[in-house]
Amino acid sequence: MCCAIFGAGRPERDINPVNSANGEMQKLPTLKDPNRELRIFQVRVWVAIGVMVILIFTVIGRLAYLQIIQYGHFTTLSRDNRLKVVPIPPTRGLIYSRDGKILAENRPSFSLEMVPERVHDVASALVDITNLLHLEDSEVERIADEWKRARGFDSVVIKTGLDERQVALFSVNRHRFPGFSIEARLSRYYPRKEQMAHVIGYVGRVNEDEQNVMDKLAYRGVTHIGKVGVEKAREDTLRGIAGYKQIEVNASGRILRVATLSPPVPGHDIYLTLDADLQELATDALGDNKGAIVAIDPGTGEVLVFVSKPSFNPNLFVDGLSKAVYSKLRESSDRPLFNRALQAQYPPGSTIKPMVALAGLEHDVRQAHDEIFCQGWLTLEGADHRYRDWLKRGHGQIDLKRSLAESCDVYYYALARDLGITRLHKSLSKFGLGRATGIDLPGETEGLLPSAEWKRRTRTLPWYPGETLITGIGQGFMLVSPLQLANATAALANRGFRFVPHVVGQIEDPMTKVATEIGIHEGPEVEVEKKSNWEPVIQGMVEVVHGSRGTARGSGVGAAFRFAGKTGTAQLLGIAQDETHNIDDLPKHLRDHAIFIAFAPVEKPEIAVAVVVENGESGSRTAAPIARSILDQYLMNATIVADDNG
Amino acid sequence: MDSRSSLLVRLHIDPQLLSGALILCGLGLVVLYSAGDQSMDVMVRQTIRMCIGIVTMILVAQISPARLARWAPFLYVFGILLLFAVFLFGTGRSANRWLHLGIVQFQPSEIMKIAVPVTVAWFLFDKVLPPNLRTIIVSMLLVLVPGFLIIQQPDLGTALLVMAAGLFTLFFAGISWRWIFSAAGVGLIIAPLGWFLLHDYQRQRVLTLFDPQRDPLGSGYHIIQATIAVGSGGISGKGWLRGTQSHLEFLPERATDFIFAVYCEEFGFIGVIVMLAAYAMVLARSLRIALSAQDSFGRLLAASLTMTLFIYVFVNMGMVTGQLPVVGIPLPLVSYGGTSLVTILAGLGILMSIHTHKRFIVYS
Structure with a gap:
């Protein structure tokens, strides 16, 4: 001291010989x-x-x-x-086709994970692992994002679905990556890829919005959630219940002892009503065309075929797809993510005619044998606009059956004119048009069944008589989804009985193997005054394929069963008065959509089908053969099976 | 005995500071063996760092205060340049603090923990003390520039410590109480404004400090788990290697910032008193060195370094026991990690130099 x-x-100063402050010193009042x-x-x-x-x-x-x-x-x-409670994620239920083929399964997959706390220098380790496994930029971006949000002891997924080569590559280099480990998990896999994508949908990682609204307890340990299709609609059935294990862990995270265990309850398996073989055939039959096919068992409402083309590979969505791939899917002009069968809206064209015909009979506006004269066009009284028939020279004297077989437009212009839009609307709505079918898939559209009231409400415009005429041939405002069309066809086949279409057939508990049938729900029946009114309509539809002048007679040739059908064309271009155009000159995407509805066998129908081929031009040439091949496969194989059993 | 003490004298080593530091390092290794999962790799690495730190301390002790004062401005400018370099090329998780130099990587902000008090002391020692307004303003600039750069990294904890080291120097230089209280008053008024300048995670830390339960699996997790570890240690502790909180991985950052929680859990209140006594020994000796320093440069520097060391200990322990926000400050000489260890030991080297060089000045 x-x-x-x-x-x-x-x-x-002794310390610092440079006396920098000397000048200042003199100015300072104190020393x-x-x-x-x-x-x-x-x-x-x-x-x-x-x-x-x-x-x-x-x-x-x-x-x-x-x-x-x-x-x-x-x-x-x-x-x-001391005891950590760790949720055990349940195994998601499997999805099968009606014939027991697996459509959605859980495959063991390897994922590379990192616990940031145990990594010495995360940034440089990530650079190294990116180089080792050749990760994409978008993946690196996602990892960096998750790393930022994760707590130090939370594991961050680097990459899921490692293949054997990548697992081997990492294992050899493991010493370079302390804190990184390969975890085995179950990952959703859709073996039929594009074929079933629009029915089954897919699961994906739980996102923030879903996290905010979901029951957190139900999703303990669960990383994926159904995003669309059956996976979404039946999320609660498929998910199962998480189990819990109380584990004591040592310092390196190794489990020392499992204290108590409540096992997870696996999700229930689902058997769809879809026939896998038929679905495959229908998919192939559409070829490279865009379009949709829906087939229904009229006796139950079970959906047998549900095709929307083009489709996408749902496996891409399971572990998140890169931005580039996603925007490519989204922005493709073919719109592969769009569920045409469920959501697309097409004018039904002439396929509406059997239902209009029934309306005419029911309201006593026509009798089956009443004939009108078709000169190739019709004008409304006091107007000179010609409503043209597709056949320029006209069909001549024509009754109800022939009007269906030949698809006469003038017959239905006149019938619609005589019925009026109010009665037409009422009758057609009985077939479920303009209303959701209630199918057990999310995102269905309602279509559009126009009425005077509808037009006043939505467009504040009056209904013009001419609009009634074109509604009679399924053009104008009217829009239907392929599913609605198939559903209406099933009602025709059933002579009025209707069922709510559904894709889930039964649900099976994988533990007890107890299967629960999904009940068949009847829809409101298409009520008729006279049961006999069905027959001329159905006979007319039979004539379409089996009659000598039927528009789709080519598709009826050689059939081992009798079936009924109706061709249709959804016009994309309005054709100006007296204008003719050569179809071959039009670019493909402006050509009309080809539509065909059919059911078989006529007397005891087992299948009703609606086929829409976008830009397919002609219902009889492109859509009808596809429907025929589906009927063939379904009915012929079913017969063979029945014979074997007998 | 004689030859040994003469060797210590020749090496400018202060035996009391050295033994205090060695006791703390030893305690550090003991608890690190437990906190680091008994990894020999971790032990070897930390031992090597301690050796580097001790060598650094001895080397620094050879630099006379006069030479240190001459080097001060260069050290300061060098440190500022490094901070800019980090600003431009730094790496590190979400916060840019690290600079890679070949195989070595370090945080330039650590250099400033030494450079700032040395530079402020160098600036003040030939001024009339207590400092006048102009002197205060220049000193404040010397403090605020690196402070601002470190906040940008962003590393609020280190920035506050670096600035505190500079401000302590001003305090010991005799800045008038009027200034201190008015600055404190202004600070109280500005504090609510500062709230809006904080990063989200920093606000979270302050909020969860007051109510850890509001986010028991999120940012409150550190505080809750550390408090459980400390409290369950009791008077005599659970015993070495038998802390369940740390060994069952409930305690995050248990080898680095939260190593004190592991220590409390395994050695209990008695162990805490032992460790505090070791720190008190180092701090008391440092203050004695400050009081006996022969010029204001050594005095101010020694006192400021002592105070900084104390603040480290206090902030870390306050954080672990849930009295202060989680700011990411290691426990001096005990926490796993090299940069802070070397910095602290270099600071002790400066204290040794201040104490052991005056005789030579007197005789020269």
Whole structure:
């Protein structure tokens, strides 16, 4: 101490010979006073010592409080802490076709994960692993994002679905990556890829929006959720219930002991009503065309075929697809993500005629044998606009059956005119047009069945008589989805009985193997005054394929069963008065959509089908043969099976 | 005995500071063996760092205060340049603090923990003390420039410590109480404004400090688990290698910032008193060195370094026991990690130099 006082007396300059402050010194009113400086310093040191002592005693006080007074409380907490409760994710239910073929399964897959806390330098480790496994930029972006949000001890998924080569590559280099590990998990896989995508949909990682609304307890340990299709509609059936294990873990995260265990309850398996073979055949039959095919068992409402083309590979969505791939899918002009069978809206064209015919009979506006004369066009009274028939020279004298077989437009212009839009609307709505069918798939559209009231409400415009005429041949405002069309066809086949279409047939508990049938739900029947009114309509549809002048007679040739059908064309271009155009000159995407509806066998129908081929031009040439091949496959194979059993 | 003490004298080593530091390092290794999952790799690495730190301390002790004062401005400018370099090429998780130099990587902000008090002391020692307004303003600039750069990284904890080291120097230089209290008053008024400048995660830390339960699996997790670890240690602790909180992985950052929680859990209140006594030994010796320093440069520097060391200990322990926000400050000489260890030991080297060089000045 005394040494310091002596030392302090020495001039400060000794230390720094560069006397920078000399000039300033003269301006300063006071000179350096070493003794005063030392005194001030000593006071300050004692103040500091006082503060330190106070602060140290607050720490000691706090520690005494925690370790002595609250010891019992924290010991309890600590003992409870020894056991971690870890959720065991349930196994998601499988999805089968009606014939037992697997459509959605869980495959073991390897994923590379990282616990940031155990990685010495995450940034450079990520660079190394990116180079090792050739990760895409978008993946690196996602990892960086997750890493930022994760707590140090949460594992971050680097890459899922590693193939054997990548697993081997990582294993060899494992020593370079402490904190990284390969985990085996189950990952959803859709073996039929594009073929079933629009029915089954897919699962994907739970996103933030879903996290905010979901029942967090039900999703403990669950990383994926159904996003569309059956996977979404039947999410609760498929998911199962998470189990819990209470585990004691050691410092390296290794499980020392499983204390208690409540096993997870696996999700229930689903058997769809879809026939996998028939679906495959229908998919192939559409070829490279865009379009949709829906086939329904009229006796139950079970959906047998549900095709929407083009499709997409649902496996891409399971572990998240890169932005580039996703925007390519989204922005493709073919719209592969669009579920045409469920959501597309097409004018039904002439396929509406059997239903209009029935309306005519029911309202006594026509008798089956009544004939009208078709000269190739019709004009409304007091107007000179000619509503043209597709056959320029006209069909001549024509009755109801022939009007269906030959698809005479003038017959239906006249019938629609005589019925009026109100009665037409009422009759057609009985077939479920303009209303969702209630199928067990999310996102169905309602279509559009126009009425005067609808037009006033939505467009604030009056209904014009001419619009009634074109509604009679399925053009104008009217829009239907392929599913609605198939559903209406099933009602025709059933002579009025309707069922709610559904794709889920039965649900099976994988533990007990107890299967629960999904009940068949009857829809509102198409009620008729006279049951006999169905027959001329159906006979007309039979004539379409089996009659000598039927529009689709080519598709009826050689059939081992009698079936009924109706061709249709959805016009994309309005054809101006008296204008003719050569179909071959039109670019493909502007050509008309080809439509065909059919059911078989006629007397005891087992299948009703609707086929829409976008830009297929002619219902009889492109759509009808596809429908025929589906009927053939379904009925012929079914017959063979029945014979075997007999 | 004689020859040994003469060797210590020749090497400018202060035996009391050295033994205090070695006790703390030893405690550090003991608890690290437990916290680091008994990994020999971790032990070897930390031992090597300690050796590097001790060698650095001895080397620094050879630099006379006069030479240190001459080097001060260069050290300061060098540190500022490195901070800019980090700004431009730094790496590190979400916060850019690290600079890679070949195989070595370090945080330039650590250099400033030494450079700032040295530079402020160099600036003040030939000024008339207590400092006048102009002196205060220049000193404040010397403090705020690196502070601002480190906040940008963003590393609020280190920035506050670096600035505190500079401000302590001003405090010991005798800046008037009027200034101190008015600055504190202004600080209280500005504090609510500062709230809006904080990063989200920093706000979370302050909020969860007051109520850890509001996010028991999120940012409150550190505080809750650390408090359980400390409290369940009791008076005598659960015993070495038998802390369940740490060994069952409930305690994050248990080898680095939260190593004190592991220590409390395994060695209890008695162990805490032992460790505090070791720190008190180092701090008391440092203050004695400050009081006996022969010029204001050594005085201010020694006192400021002592105070900084104390703040480290206090902030870390306050954080672990849930009294202060989680700011990511290691426990001096005990926490796993090289940069802070070397910095602290270099600071002790400066203290040794201040104490052991005056005789030579007197005789020269």
